[in-house]
Amino acid sequence: MTDKSASSAEAVPPTRPYAPGLEGIVAAETALGYVDGEAGQLLYRGYRIGDLVDRGTYSAVANLLWTGEWEPGHRLPTAPVPDAVMAALRALPRTAKPMDALRTAVSVWGATQLLDWPPTPEQARALTAFSPSALAAFTRLRQGLEPVDPDPSLDLVPGFLYQLAGKRADAGTARALDAYFIVGAEHGLNASTFAARVITSTRSDIASAVTGAIGAMKGPLHGGAPSEVVEQIHRVGTPEHAEEWVRDAVARGERLMGFGHRVYRAYDPRARALRTVVEAMEHKPDWLELAIAVEDVALRVLAELHPERALKTNVEYYAAAVLQGVGLTPDLFPATFALARHAGWTAHVIEQAGANRLIRPDAIYTGPAERDLPA
Numbered sequence: 001m002t003d004k005s006a007s008s009a010e011a012v013p014p015t016r017p018y019a020p021g022l023e024g025i026v027a028a029e030t031a032l033g034y035v036d037g038e039a040g041q042l043l044y045r046g047y048r049i050g051d052l053v054d055r056g057t058y059s060a061v062a063n064l065l066w067t068g069e070w071e072p073g074h075r076l077p078t079a080p081v082p083d084a085v086m087a088a089l090r091a092l093p094r095t096a097k098p099m100d101a102l103r104t105a106v107s108v109w110g111a112t113q114l115l116d117w118p119p120t121p122e123q124a125r126a127l128t129a130f131s132p133s134a135l136a137a138f139t140r141l142r143q144g145l146e147p148v149d150p151d152p153s154l155d156l157v158p159g160f161l162y163q164l165a166g167k168r169a170d171a172g173t174a175r176a177l178d179a180y181f182i183v184g185a186e187h188g189l190n191a192s193t194f195a196a197r198v199i200t201s202t203r204s205d206i207a208s209a210v211t212g213a214i215g216a217m218k219g220p221l222h223g224g225a226p227s228e229v230v231e232q233i234h235r236v237g238t239p240e241h242a243e244e245w246v247r248d249a250v251a252r253g254e255r256l257m258g259f260g261h262r263v264y265r266a267y268d269p270r271a272r273a274l275r276t277v278v279e280a281m282e283h284k285p286d287w288l289e290l291a292i293a294v295e296d297v298a299l300r301v302l303a304e305l306h307p308e309r310a311l312k313t314n315v316e317y318y319a320a321a322v323l324q325g326v327g328l329t330p331d332l333f334p335a336t337f338a339l340a341r342h343a344g345w346t347a348h349v350i351e352q353a354g355a356n357r358l359i360r361p362d363a364i365y366t367g368p369a370e371r372d373l374p375a
C-alpha cells in the first residue's frame with residue numbers, strides 16, 4: 001500500500017482568495033436593507049428604521065420589503081393552521097423548544113402547499129401570516145390549552161398576541177410588540193438570511209428556505225441574547241449596585257449583554273426606536289427603570305475601560321424590555337425574533353430568485369493525497 005500522506009494543501013494549493021466565514025466577501029446585491037454601522041443607520045428600501053417604527057406597522061413594513069411599495073394601511077391578519085400542521089404540533093413533546101416547533105411547523109406547512117417557482121409576494125404573505133398562528137398554537141398546547149383561531153379583524157401582531165393569550169391585548173402592548181417586529185424584520189446578509197438565499201438558489205421553495213433559515217437562527221451565535229439581558233438586569237438588582245456590578249463583570253472578562261455590535265459603532269438605531277416605544281408602554285416591565293440606570297452606567301464604564309472600541313447599546317437591550325413587557329416568557333424570545341424576520345427572509349428569497357445564480361463556493365481540500373485502498 002502506498003500512503004502519500006502529504007498534506008493536500010500542498011497537493012492542491014489554493015489558487016483563489018480564502019475567507020473563512022465568507023467575511024468581507026460580497027455574495028449578493030440587495031435593494032432591501034442597508035446597515036451603516038459607523039453612522040448608526042438602518043434603512044429598509046431607503047426608509048429610516050425610526051420613521052418606519054413611528055409611522056408604520058409590521059404588515060406595512062413587510063409589504064414594503066416584498067413589493068417596494070409603501071402602503072401604511074396595508075394589513076396582514078394571521079392565517080389558520082392547516083390540520084396537518086396542528087397534528088404535528090400536537091405530536092411534539094411539551095418540552096420541545098419553541099424554535100424547534102416553529103421550524104417543524106413551517107416545514108409541514110410547506111408540505112401542505114403548492115409552492116411553485118419562482119417564489120412570490122403572495123407566498124411570502126401566506127407564510128408570514130401562518131407562522132404566528134403556529135407558534136401561538138404550540139405555546140398553548142404545551143400549557144395544556146387549546147389553540148385559538150385567528151381573528152381576521154386583527155392585524156398580524158395584535159392577532160398573534162390574541163392567539164397566545166386567548167384575549168385581545170391593549171393597544172400599547174400590541175404597538176410595542178409591533179415595533180419590535182419592525183426592527184427585527186430585516187438586517188442584510190446575516191447567517192439565516194444567507195441560508196435562505198442559498199436554499200433558494202437551488203430553485204427550492206420558500207418554505208424550505210425559511211425552514212433552513214430558522215435552523216440557522218436557532219444557533220446561539222445568531223439568535224441574540226435578550227433573555228440573557230433579562231437575567232443580567234435581575235442580577236444587578238438595584239440602581240445603586242449597578243456601577244460595582246458592571247465594573248466587576250468587565251474585570252472578570254464578562255460581556256455585558258445588550259452592548260457592542262459587530263457592525264454598529266454608534267448607538268444601534270433599533271435600540272433607540274425600541275427605547276422610545278417601551279418608555280411609552282402602559283405595562284412596562286417593573287425593571288425598566290433599573291435597565292435605564294444600568295445602561296447609563298454601562299455606557300460610561302465601557303467607554304472608560306475600552307476607549308479604543310465604541311461599545312454602545314444594541315437592539316437586544318430594549319428588545320428584552322419589550323418582549324418581557326408584553327408578557328412573553330424568555331424561552332419564546334428567539335422564536336418571536338424568527339417570526340419578525342420572516343418578512344426579511346421571504347423578501348430575500350424573492351430577490352434571490354429574481355436574479356438567481358446557484359450559490360456554490362469552493363473549499364480548500366485538506367484531506368490525504370490520492371492513495372490506494374488498503375489491500
Ligand SMILES: CC(C)(COP(=O)(O)OP(=O)(O)OC[C@H]1O[C@@H](n2cnc3c(N)ncnc32)[C@H](O)[C@@H]1OP(=O)(O)O)[C@@H](O)C(=O)NCCC(=O)NCCS
Binds near residue numbers: 250314316
Ligand atoms: C456583539 C458582539 C459579539 C460583537 O463582538 P465583536 O465585534 O466581535 O467584538 P469583539 O469580540 O472583537 O470585542 C472587542 C473588544 O470589546 C470588548 N467587548 C465587546 N463587547 C463587549 C461587551 N458587551 N461587554 C464588555 N466588553 C465587550 C471585548 O472584550 C473586546 O475586548 P478585548 O479584545 O480586550 O477582549 C459583542 O459585542 C458581544 O459579545 N456583546 C454582548 C452580547 C450581545 O449583546 N449580543 C447581541 C448582539 S446584537
